[in-house]
Amino acid sequence: MASREPAYERQPVFVTHQDPVGRAEQNQIAQADLAPYGMADQVEQLWLLDQGNGTYALACIPFCVHGLALHDRVRLSDDGRWVTGLVEPSGHRALRMLWTPTTDHAQLTHRTARVKTEIATAGLLSEWRGRHVAIDLPPAIRPQPLLALMAQEVDAGQASWKWADTEPFAG
Template identity: 40%
Template sequence: MSVTKYIVHESPVGRTSSNYLAMVNLEPYGFAGSLEQIWLRPLDGNGYEVSCIPFRVYGLALNDVVRLDSEGKQIIEVLRPSGHRVFRVFLAPSLSVSESYEMRNSITRAIIDDALKSEWSGDRHVAIDVPLGREVGRVWPAIEHVAAEEKVYWEWGDVEPFHQ
């Protein structure tokens, strides 16, 4: 019997009192048996606006407008991209506790200095919102030296289009 793994957002950057939750099946992105819970803001008329920074799903970013399935439980289409991008960093399990702590603090400081929004999934994975026209100016130098040593891994969340 397989168990579904849920990727959740404990502190979504766009949390409000009227958010809505929907799922994205992560199997098309290489995560069989996994679903990511995405926070949404209902819009007047048609669609929902993404209110969190996706951790695993590709082609989806903060403030994108999406359409749900007929049951209202799963995101099936991006209606209007926001122009935002997601920069993801994963701290390798090979890092010691102190190295991981130091790296997490360094990344967090860089995110704050760049005035960017972010969400952490556990202690080792961060998704960073990069609005249109912005860059990860201080974040990249904070991880570049350890990325070359494969102590952190990074990616852009739009290397693949959204698909279900």
Template identity: 35%
Template structure:
């Protein structure tokens, strides 16, 4: 089975000393798939997440992580106090419905002061800082999930699992 990679083209945080690592998505039900993550240096060989995870459960922006000798993310050492809300828009939506849903996610995230990263045009990962009021965004997600235009979840719906 060949490996496939999900990349973060526009990480939430950009610094001069970033590095890239990989997370194996097999423990989360995606065998043969890896997610590239952007990290900032910390201390004692640890790193700080600088992107909003698309498919990794139990991991958020600014969490402190450990890598193995091959550069694979293996452990969340310390939580950074943020949460990740993820949405997947249904395939084949009419263009005006698609624009309403994608635009609604972006505008509500922006008004809440939340960073948003997109994987393609249908999958959004939204960073909700500690104390951030996500009620409007969650209500929007709930309404559109009920209407069948998207599915959404919090990343902590499952714990992080290393390879």
């Protein structure tokens, strides 16, 4: 695998994970280009755990990259900077939600608190980045109350949501 450095028209914007759910002492960070998903000049930094066989397991829940989820095994470019392919899916799914911008911060706080409560009640892992949440759904888990609450937010025009696996990974 050759090193794959995307060409950017300007300095890339980095989507980072401040508190990855799989943070460990020996994590590695690699990047995923978000241009294939309509986010030119943006890069997501993904936390990884070395599997010791040339593959790495995702140690975070992707906010933007498609086709990847927590614990999926991936391969990296020769220089170790870029995620270049999915080796083996974990069976987990990532569900993402983004609240619409608002000047009513009390309302946004209330709405996000309700979702945080449902995530905790369902015993799920999540990562937050401002108005954006990425939720890990392990195999065979369908937390209906959380999904219903998220649908209410979307129906009210307060948020949008998307499964991360609606498009394949385009490494």
